[in-house]
Amino acid sequence: MKMTFLLQCPATRKTGAALAAATMLFTVSVVPWAAAQSPQQQTQRIPADRALLEHGRYLVKTAGCNDCHTPGYAAAGGKVAEKLWLTGDTLGWSGPWGTTYPTNLRLFMHSHTEASWLKTARTFQPRPPMPWFNVHAMTDRDLRAIYHYTRSLGPAGKAAPDYLPPGQKPAGPVVTFPG
Ligand code: HEC
Numbered sequence: 757m758k759m760t761f762l763l764q765c766p767a768t769r770k771t772g773a774a775l776a777a778a779t780m781l782f783t784v785s786v787v788p789w790a791a792a793q794s795p796q797q798q799t800q801r802i803p804a805d806r807a808l809l810e811h812g813r814y815l816v817k818t819a820g821c822n823d824c825h826t827p828g829y830a831a832a833g834g835k836v837a838e839k840l841w842l843t844g845d846t847l848g849w850s851g852p853w854g855t856t857y858p859t860n861l862r863l864f865m866h867s868h869t870e871a872s873w874l875k876t877a878r879t880f881q882p883r884p885p886m887p888w889f890n891v892h893a894m895t896d897r898d899l900r901a902i903y904h905y906t907r908s909l910g911p912a913g914k915a916a917p918d919y920l921p922p923g924q925k926p927a928g929p930v931v932t933f934p935g
Contacts, residue, residue, distance in 0.1 A: 844861065
């Protein structure tokens, strides 16, 4: 930024003192300008953030996340209070992979930064029936929306039961896949 200023004002290149003075002037003039920008930027960001949260809510509803990660959601025809959304489930999914339990995403997202979630979402391959391939195919905006929406609900609930390898009998109810 100093370079730009100096190139635009060749006269100040003459002496070291003039250069230092010009640099100081530049620095002084830039600070109040930057400070003046931030309140404006903040007010501009509010609607954008709301739109992102709304989009996240929409995706959690329509991309199937609630179906498995919210207790009783599919069986209740989606009529589960939003405060329980994505708190994980004790209904297991058994198949050749063993038994998996839908992760409590309210706790999961709170253990991630946005950057670590974006990286995870692009590469993770959890066991079935988690449709990780659908998550890999989402845009960055979709992934950010799911992350911020889930976090906006706050951490809640308990961790889902641990994964059981094939041959270990689950204690609670399970959906059984053939194979
Ligand atoms: C058909 C059921 C199902 C659907 C639909 C589903 N999940 Fe999952 N998800 C699971 C199960 C089961 C696990 C646990 C997998 C395991 O233990 O390996 C899981 C695990 C996860 C994990 C944790 C992965 C890890 O590395 O610990 C994340 C994050 C996740 N799901 C996000 C989502 C999102 C976001 C959606 C919606 C786009 C979604 N899931 C839709 C069943 C589902």
